[in-house]
Amino acid sequence: MEKVQSLCRIVCTCAALFIFAVAQTGTATGVVTDAETAEPLVGANVILLETQWGAATDLRGEFSITGLQTGTYVLEASMIGYESVRQNVFIEHNDTSTIDFQLTVTVLSQPDVVVSAERLIEKTSVSAQSMDRPKLLKVHGVLEDPVRSVLAMPGFSSGGEFATWLCVRGGSPNENLWLLDWVPVYWPYHFGGMKSVFNTEMIEHLELYSGGFPPKYGDKLSSVINITSREGSHERTQGKGLVSLINALALVEGPLTPRGSYIVSVRRSYYDLVLGAEPNTTIPSFYDMQTRLSYELAQEHDLYFSTLISGENARVEFEDPAPGQPGSIEDYYFVTSSSAEWNWLVTPKLYSMCAIIFQSANLQMEMNQWWLHTRVYEPGIREDLTWEMTHTHTLKTGFELRAPIVDWESFIPLNAADVGTWADTTLQGSRRAIKDDLYLGGMYVQDSWDITPRLSTNFGVRYDNNSLTKRASISPRASFRFDVDVVTALRAAHGYYYQIQEIHEMAENSNLDAKLARHYILGFERMVTPDVRSWIEVYYKDYEQLPTVDTNGHYTNEGYGYARGIEFFVQKKGEPLSGWVSYSLSWAQRKEYLDDSVNWFDYDQRHIVSATIDYSFADSWYLGLQWRFATGKPYTPIILGIRDTLGNWRPVNGEKNSERLSDFHRLDVSLNKEFSWLGMKPVVFIKLLNAYNRKNLIGYTYSFGADGTPIPEPYYGISIIPAIGFSVEF
Incomplete structure (x- = not known):
């Protein structure tokens, strides 16, 4: 005290x-x-x-x-x-x-020069980064995925070598809030996480918060990834085509009316078209389409209509299945996210943004007689109001309301291991996971105030509730920034963050309280030179009311955990050389079972180093390098095999997450050459994934000796993959 x-x-x-x-x-x-x-x-x-x-x-x-x-x-x-x-x-x-x-607008004498600027973020933002499209196009990696750029930032790690699931500061992938034009995107991945649904060509800017985010963002524990789509060209009709490692892309944009514009992009993978159906082989395919229409009603009124459509299909047929085993497995999903946004400059000091949103998702999984169908429909509305009271004092407030309807149907034959053969008797049902009148609501108020020329703050509170538990969550949050001098600043943040439990957990126990994380962050920032920025942040995040599973398979709120760490970041801007280097040191533990002790969390990684280098040289040549090192994630070893009554081996697990995989590191290289031909801009690129062919351990499969001794067989990630592609702007 x-x-x-x-x-x-x-x-x-x-x-x-x-x-x-x-x-x-x-x-x-x-x-x-x-x-x-x-x-x-x-x-x-x-x-x-x-x-x-x-x-x-x-x-x-x-x-x-x-x-x-x-x-x-x-x-x-x-x-x-x-x-x-x-x-x-x-x-x-x-x-x-x-x-x-x-x-006065600058007149550029060189047609290939691209003018860009990084978007300003709130002055008091802690653990925040911002990237615009030109930067993302340089660092989005071999797979042309903007989320690959995010993974190079401190505090962000992936769920696997070839996955873009984000795990932020000791959190799990479902603790991140993905927003596209203010619409939450609940499953932003293709191929189980290998590639995101976001198209770099459609992005205006991307904001990241790895912690300490302000009250306007809710219902997530760890991070925010806020993506804003760009408007189409108001000058002329133009487009772009691209063929790369795993997909092809087409984009068209142009004026819609003297006051409006449009932009449309379509992507599709093509491996299934090239390879065709092969027995015992899974060849997934994906597609997505994104559109954005803009229209200026008047000088103070702007309308935006945005849509994201995403789909994926994976099917494998087994050539000679064993008795009782499936002859085929099929996985299919279809997701849409849409919004109608109205921006209104009410007065010179009052700004309103209102959005009506709608989402739907359809997931189907089929395996012979077994099938599962899940459907989600979610309409909603969001309003954000900004009042600039003075040059140094801004008040923001808003609310959001969503009404999801989630149901599933399943048809499940009795397990052959229990009865010896596939039986006609089935366990089947059609049920709703949550009641029809469910709603999720939240409101917030936050105050950004430059108290003095050197001291600024952002503080506020958020209120969330839902019709299922009828339990309110109140989240106070505050962040501060103190400018020691013109090149040095101190930053701090603290806040409460709640997240409603997952649907399958709520379906089993509707009385579960929302999960809670408390963030504590301190930071130091310094401009080393006009084009070199550096910062250090230390953080502590404790978890409460996490879902735990008791011995009967029931969910309770008795789980807890923590994550702590320190992060270093150095960034160089400018031409011809730019890039950044980051280092994260962290620890994360959780208790997830009532009969278990506190263990290392599944996504705990002690050391992570990332380096991104961009170099422009010669005549329209560009070289990009991305290198990443991470110590191994924990895993639970199998220590013994026991035969069941049918003679099959049943594994016996050791202590949860008591072993670790070996270290991971990989280098990706891209080389681009731009041309000018008949008024168009062709680009040819060569890319190397895992350039020095590192064998990164992914995990183990197990067989058993005659006495039940486990025999682990390691399996590895991708080897070196060269790729060539091209794009053309017209």
Whole structure:
């Protein structure tokens, strides 16, 4: 308690000193607009060249820089795609000087130059990263998957060598919130996780939170991946075609009306078309389609219509199945996510975003007489309201309401191991997992406040409830940032995060409370040079009310666990060389069974190192390198085999997650060459997956000796895979 009181006294004293200092200084304010259209420019940077202090313009194109000592300064306004403008300004204490800027669009003399800028994220964001499409196109890896870029960030690991399941800071894959244009995407993968459903060509920007995310995000414990689709071209009809390692892509975009635009992309894998059906071999296929329509009703009103359609099919036929074994296995799913979004600038200081969303999913699994059909339908609505009270004070509030309907049907023959043959008697049923009137609702309020020029905060609270348990979850959250100087900052965050239990767990026990995780984060950030950024973060995350399974197979809320670690990150921007290096050191343990002790979590990995390097050289050549190292995940060994009454071996497990796989490391290389031909932009690329042919251990299969001694047989991941492909823009 004394430490807390001392800390409060220090913070209050610092705040008082800053407030006093500001009172003796002046302020520079103004508006940045487009010189031709007079439209305000949002996100433009205004910098005091002598001090490196500055600000970004808000929704009205306005900026404010406070705490300036008396004197003459040079202000520079800049924005990607515009020519920079400088003006002199004299600042007096206790006075406000107004300086307006009109920026002119840059005319590029070289047609192959791509102009881009990374999107600004909230100033007080902790454990946050942001990437825009040009950057994603460089680092999305051999499989052209934007999630591969996410895996290179500190705190993010995958569920397997060839999988994009994200495990964040000791969490499981189902603890991550995936948003596409504000629509939750519950299964964002193809091929069981090998590739995501997201198309890099359709992304405007991607935001990542590996912890400490603000109250506007709910019902997840670990992370947020927020993806915004880009608008189609308003100038002309254009497109792109691509053929790569596992799929082909076609994209078309252009103006829809003088005030609207469209963009449509379609992808499909082609292995099943090339190889055809082979006995005893699974050849899965996937497809997806993404669209986005935009229309400006008026200067203050914009409409967006977005759709993602995703499907997959996998079938294997066995040439000579044994008696009682299936002759074929088929797995099929079809998922849609749609939204209609209305953005309204109510007043110059009040902004509304309202979205009506709808999702559906259909999963079918069939194996001879056995089958399982699952269907999900979920309509919903979301409203977010932003009120910029002052240049340094913004209030946000909003709500969301979803009404999922989930049901399944199954037809299950009696197990042949129990009766000796496949019997006509069946266990079958049609049931709803949860009641028809289920709803999930949440609301939040958060306040972003620059208390002084150096001290800023974001604090708020979130309320969640559902009609099944009728138990409310209240989640207070806060984050802080203190600028030690113009290149150094300290960051901190703390918050409560709840997540409703999984559907199959709620179906068995509808009284389960929501899972809880508490985040504690401290960070240090420094700009080493103008183009080199570095930061360190330490975190602790404790879990409560996790689902556990008792000896009778019933779910309870008695599980708990923790995750802790430290992360290092260094990033270089600019040309021709850019990239980043990250290192994570972490520990994660959980108790998941009532009759079990606390064990290492399935996704616990002690050390993870990632390096991403991009290099542009010669005439339109580009080289990309991605290297990753990770220590082995834990696994449960089989220590003995016992024969059952039918003479089959039944494995006996050892202590849960008491052994570890060997270390993993892999290098992926891509080399691109751009051309210009008949007004088009062809690109030829060569890629190497696992370039130095590392044999990474994935796991073990077991056979047994005559005395029941287990004989483990290791199986490995992919060997080196070369690939060549091409794309063309027209």
